Amino acid sequence: MKKIILLLTFFLPVFFIAQNTLLSEDFDNYTAGNYIGNESTNFTTWTNAPGTPEDAFVVNTNSSSPSNSVQIQGNTGPTDVMMTFPSIYTSGKYEFSMKFFVTTGRGGYFNIQETQTAGQGWKLDVFFSSGGVVEILGGSTPGSAQYQQNTWVDVKVVINLDTDNADVYLDGNMVHSYVFSSGSDGTGTNASFGGINYFAFGGTSATPEAAEYFIDDVMLVDVTGVGLEENNAFNFNVYPNPVENSLFINAKNINAGNYNLEIFDITGKLVLSQEIYTSDVLSKEINLNVESGMYTVTLSNENTISSKKFMVK
Secondary structure, three states: OHHHHHHHHHHHHHHHOOOEEEEEEOOOOOOOOOEHHHHOOOEEEOOOOOOOOOOOEEEOOOOOOOOOEEEEEEOOOOOEEEEEEEEEEOOOEEEEEEEEEEOOOOEEEEEEEOOOOOOOOEEEEEEEOOOOEEEEEOOOOOEEEEOOOOOEEEEEEEEEOOOOEEEEEEOOEEEEEEEHHHOOOOOOOOOOEEEEEEEOOEEOOOOEEOEEEEEEEEEEEEOOOOOOOOOEOOOOEEEOOOEOOEEEEEEEOOOOEEEEEEEEEOOOOEEEEEEEEEOOEEEEEEEOOOOOEEEEEEEEOOOOEEEEEEEEO
């Protein structure tokens, strides 16, 4: 009877919580050498002039996933690209993610726009300097972090419009959290967003630098409700998130013994099941061969069950 109850506590949230990918761009279906504003309806420019020098090129010289990316370069312009989302979002919870590559000795930059009209409210400004420092402007107190040049960096911004909060992550580590409606420049006051701006700019807000950076694997996912029902009778960590090949599971200070390790897809289908024995420290690597999407991994014994959600790219 105890096992039946535990299974029910897990399966109910899996079947009734879902995510929705609103936008996904890997640029691989576009023609290298063409302007992105002419290739994709998701992109235009600051003055709505796609196909002009204000636009950016699709390139195949550098990419996170084969074989294209978009290159932004210049010195405070003229490249000034806008990516507009399918809607202006005013409620719910969302994850915006992308791969971001800054060439050695150059800078990079992006911001989140309150609407889809250029210049109407900056909700977040992120500056990548040639010295490997990231300046994050959002809320009353700036944030900062380190990053590696000439390397693809995982960028993620989790925006909860219902709680008016945003969290900024670099390579899976949260580096800044702030009240989203407060924005970064004082011109916008609403908890809403409609797109991203990529400008030929880098360095810091005080010291501009010439830019050369690439973006790839851009996604906007509606995760409203996802994770609210996670059961955490004991704590364990999964990384990286999102995962590409191998998933690592770590736990400390758990009871030694036999555990069931199971992975389910978003529909509740079981895709992996293992019985493992662990001491009070668990360290496990799992090689995944599954489709892209949201998954849930659970650790359980006859007394407890805990779950974590993760994304597979």
